[in-house]
Amino acid sequence: MSDKMKQIVLASRPDGAPRPENFRLEEGDISTPKDGEVLVRVHYMSLDPYMRGRMDDAKSYAAPVPIDGKMEGAGVGEVIASKADGLKEGDFVMGGMGWATHAAISAKAVTKIDPDTAPITYALGVLGMPGLTGWFGLTEHGRPKEGETLVVAAATGPVGSMVGQVAKSMGLRTVGIAGGADKCKLAKDHFGFDDCLDHRAYDDASSLQAALKDACPKGIDIYFENVGGKVLEAVLPLMNPHGRIPVCGMIAWYNEGGLGANAREGALTAPKLWRTILVNFLSVNGFIISNHWDRMGDFHKAVAPMIADGRIKVQEDITDGLENAPEAFMKLLTGGNTGKAIVKLI
Numbered sequence: 001m002s003d004k005m006k007q008i009v010l011a012s013r014p015d016g017a018p019r020p021e022n023f024r025l026e027e028g029d030i031s032t033p034k035d036g037e038v039l040v041r042v043h044y045m046s047l048d049p050y051m052r053g054r055m056d057d058a059k060s061y062a063a064p065v066p067i068d069g070k071m072e073g074a075g076v077g078e079v080i081a082s083k084a085d086g087l088k089e090g091d092f093v094m095g096g097m098g099w100a101t102h103a104a105i106s107a108k109a110v111t112k113i114d115p116d117t118a119p120i121t122y123a124l125g126v127l128g129m130p131g132l133t134g135w136f137g138l139t140e141h142g143r144p145k146e147g148e149t150l151v152v153a154a155a156t157g158p159v160g161s162m163v164g165q166v167a168k169s170m171g172l173r174t175v176g177i178a179g180g181a182d183k184c185k186l187a188k189d190h191f192g193f194d195d196c197l198d199h200r201a202y203d204d205a206s207s208l209q210a211a212l213k214d215a216c217p218k219g220i221d222i223y224f225e226n227v228g229g230k231v232l233e234a235v236l237p238l239m240n241p242h243g244r245i246p247v248c249g250m251i252a253w254y255n256e257g258g259l260g261a262n263a264r265e266g267a268l269t270a271p272k273l274w275r276t277i278l279v280n281f282l283s284v285n286g287f288i289i290s291n292h293w294d295r296m297g298d299f300h301k302a303v304a305p306m307i308a309d310g311r312i313k314v315q316e317d318i319t320d321g322l323e324n325a326p327e328a329f330m331k332l333l334t335g336g337n338t339g340k341a342i343v344k345l346i
């Protein structure tokens with residue numbers, strides 16, 4: 001085993017979309033675990049849209065990554081040294097190891113995973129944070145009922161595909177929105193969406209809205225918000241009275257400090273937005289999944305059997321090598337991933 005570790009740090013803050021120079025690959029000594037810690041050799045690390053927010057020095061629900069600090073993120077790997085009760089060499093764990101090949105981390109901050117029950121990468125996606133996000137947001141804030149219509153964008157990603165599949169299993173009509181014909185095919189053939197629209201095929205919100213109207217003849221009862229932007233603008237006027245909008249993410253605006261500062265003039269002004277919510281009695285619920293880790297057990301109980309017997313399908317997009325993580329992350333932000341974005345480190 002090499003006695004050096006590699007990590008990727010934030011070299012500078014992006015102005016708009018991240019660029020390669022915002023990241024730096026570093027080599028260093030492998031840490032020795034302190035009392036209560038384990039040393040983990042990371043096998044796979046997760047790439048997630050929230051990491052874009054951590055690159056900005058802006059007020060948010062979580063602190064930004066400092067300049068020269070290790071990029072944050074979850075990983076799964078093997079314990080190679082332990083100074084903690086309850087975890088031994090050879091155990092597999094998931095936790096916030098960052099963009100790094102090795103991490104010494106408190107045993108309290110990791111979750112032990114069983115590599116024999118599911119592929120270890122599932123702990124980063126379908127059985128981990130993104131899967132929980134989709135399931136929790138849909139069931140808690142979407143309040144789905146049989147026969148209703150649900151729309152979700154980023155439909156082939158780990159959040160959107162969970163939302164669509166759970167909703168379908170509950171008897172809803174599911175309409176996905178995804179970038180490109182191939183992703184739409186995947187949404188329908190693999191993830192079982194009743195229909196899927198390619199948002200890139202529509203120049204503006206009104207043409208997308210016309211297509212959505214056809215795809216949702218009974219209107220939209222639940223819009224699971226993953227993206228904001230043109231999709232939100234197209235969906236809102238089609239919401240049925242008493243519709244629900246779990247607000248999970250707004251990736252279309254992440255490169256603009258999250259607020260869509262450069263959004264097209266006239267689009268979704270606050271009065272238009274508020275009026276739509278008011279006159280349609282909509283429930284709009286923002287949520288951050290880190291406030292709901294206590295629901296992980298319920299989620300696994302409900303969903304793990306459906307994954308095991310194939311009712312819930314999985315799609316992963318695995319990039320090889322830590323040095324390729326920045327490029328894979330930049331692609332994720334513009335839809336270059338197909339499925340859960342993961343980097344293989346070993």
Ligand code: NDP
Binds near residue numbers: 183227288336337
């Ligand atoms: P994905 O793996 O689905 O990746 C993001 C996808 O967003 C891209 O592949 C792309 O899909 C789509 N996208 C990017 N830009 C646009 C755009 N301008 N318009 C429409 N779609 C766009 O991500 P996740 O499943 O991990 O996350 C989905 C959303 O959920 C994100 O907004 C994320 O921040 C949010 N989230 C929120 C959490 C919370 O606690 N609230 C927790 C986890 C995730 P395509 O090519 O199909 O358009």
